[in-house]
Amino acid sequence: AQSVTQLGSHVSVSEGALVLLRCNYSSSVPPYLFWYVQYPNQGLQLLLKYTSAATLVKGINGFEAEFKKSETSFHLTKPSAHMSDAAEYFCAVSEETSGSRLTFGEGTQLTVNP
Amino acid sequence: EPEVTQTPSHQVTQMGQEVILRCVPISNHLYFYWYRQILGQKVEFLVSFYNNEISEKSEIFDDQFSVERPDGSNFTLKIRSTKLEDSAMYFCASSVWAKLFFGSGTQLSVL
Numbered sequence: 001a002q003s004v005t006q007l008g009s010h011v012s013v014s015e016g017a018l019v020l021l022r023c024n025y026s027s028s029v030p031p032y033l034f035w036y037v038q039y040p041n042q043g044l045q046l047l048l049k050y051t052s053a054a055t056l057v058k059g060i061n062g063f064e065a066e067f068k069k070s071e072t073s074f075h076l077t078k079p080s081a082h083m084s085d086a087a088e089y090f091c092a093v094s095e096e097t098s099g100s101r102l103t104f105g106e107g108t109q110l111t112v113n114p
Numbered sequence: 115e116p117e118v119t120q121t122p123s124h125q126v127t128q129m130g131q132e133v134i135l136r137c138v139p140i141s142n143h144l145y146f147y148w149y150r151q152i153l154g155q156k157v158e159f160l161v162s163f164y165n166n167e168i169s170e171k172s173e174i175f176d177d178q179f180s181v182e183r184p185d186g187s188n189f190t191l192k193i194r195s196t197k198l199e200d201s202a203m204y205f206c207a208s209s210v211w212a213k214l215f216f217g218s219g220t221q222l223s224v225l
């Protein structure tokens with residue numbers, strides 16, 4: 001069975017500061033890992049995905065994530081936060097490339113302070 | 115960029131009534147999904163659909179739920195007799211090559 005744990009339901013950073021959102025996963029097979037962002041009153045937008053190629057994955061809006069098998073982690077980072085990054089971020093895992101269910105974490109609400 | 119379209123954006127219904135939530139997936143996608151998010155909780159998988167049949171469903175997806183692709187473009191979720199606990203945001207998604215595209219969701223309120 002697969003699962004995802006996001007540490008910190010709320011993260012607050014200052015504009016220009018580093019963003020670090022934590023995600024740990026559990027999977028019985030090599031996982032496929034995803035980060036989604038949800039802006040208020042909108043759907044889920046894919047930020048980036050890891051599907052067993054490069055361990056450092058670059059996504060949209062300046063975000064990136066590093067797959068660390070030894071730590072079972074897939075933390076999301078961005079060097080410099082913008083006000084527009086304020087949203088809820090979800091880490092998710094699946095065990096197949098397509099046609100397989102995603103299991104989501106609880107989500108992390110990111111607040112960016114001016 | 116192509117997108118998944120869901121209608122309506124908000125649906126209010128009385129307990130015990132049937133509701134149908136509608137989705138138009140991206141045209142060249144082959145896998146379709148419904149997820150839901152109860153307020154303050156995780157996004158949860160309900161069902162996946164491939165080649166005109168259910169490929170996987172969760173324990174949430176009981177006999178009250180059904181899905182259909184009636185005309186090759188629409189993908190619907192029917193809840194036969196709604197309960198208060200069905201109140202949630204329902205997301206449709208379609209996928210190709212490990213990339214799920216989600217719609218904006220339908221907020222279902224059961225009174």
